[in-house]
Amino acid sequence: MVPMSVTEYNSQQRAAILLLAREGVCQAVRTGSVELPDITSLEPFLREDRACFVTLESHAELRGCIGSLQATRPLGHDLLHNACGAALYDYRFEALQASEPVQVSVSILSPLEEMSFSSESDLLAQLIPREDGLLIQAGRNRATFLPVVWEGLPTPELFLRALKRKAALPADYWSDQVKAWRYHSEYFAEEGEKPACE
Template structure:
């Protein structure tokens, strides 16, 4: 069974963020991949997730890797992608154990995928709510719902930047051969390293950061 985004609670989000940090720190310390313990039953359902590492307090990207499709229990997915975000993101050198004192951990859980032609998808994007997967031939790229909030992008800029992430021209969304999958996401983050975990309200952040300037 695939997990329902709407079934997740704040306590689930806290568990996943703490699990991600514990997985990273144990792997960096010993090279051992932990097995999730005392897992809330719903987090044993299959789920797709990304783990993002950000510098504190400036929140600059330090690593981000995930699965866009649910292929294993959500808790196990978070362990896998947390370790990968810290050690295998090709954009960055691997994170050190000492560095974890200065990074915050975010977990984004993905769901509710719908696929359209990219041109049609543009009309359905909701900033702060939907992420995008662009696919054309062998090319693909994904941007999470929080990305346009961080950069104050509008819908067209968001889909153009996802084209670029896929290694395609920014106007690839105009090509009828380009598909766009829109998905919902929910994101939980540490406010400071090992600090309080909260769920991000991306739509509110977008209004405050981008529309009320």
């Protein structure tokens, strides 16, 4: 698989993507849901089926993160849906309030690539820090970390141990039944924080 270019979207497109995500957050906070526009009203790059994550940070701490791992709908719709989810439906947090300051960031994912490995050490050796996003699954337990998470977990060992905990597995868990998929993402964020809905 060819890694997604980190410059697939130009500065104007990135600004439009962030604005749409911000509108989704505001609409969700105000009304409890989002309205998905007619696809023909969207710019061509927003009509392509893509998977994305919308992340909210407040006071430099995570405040919500919801996304899609596989492309099943136009990027514009996925953005709005995930912005609403990050604002209201991330189970780790209370629903966002209009006055709360947040910074919105977006990660647009490449297709998942299933990994082949013989052991945990083999999987660790294949991971590329700061480039790979990782999805792991063991039975019904599954979780993912976006590539941006490497900033706080800079080694493959730390990254995988924390991801296993996110999947509700012990940090030292391993089984021959573990499956893993890697992906890349294009990440960009707003400048600073501002109220969720002004």
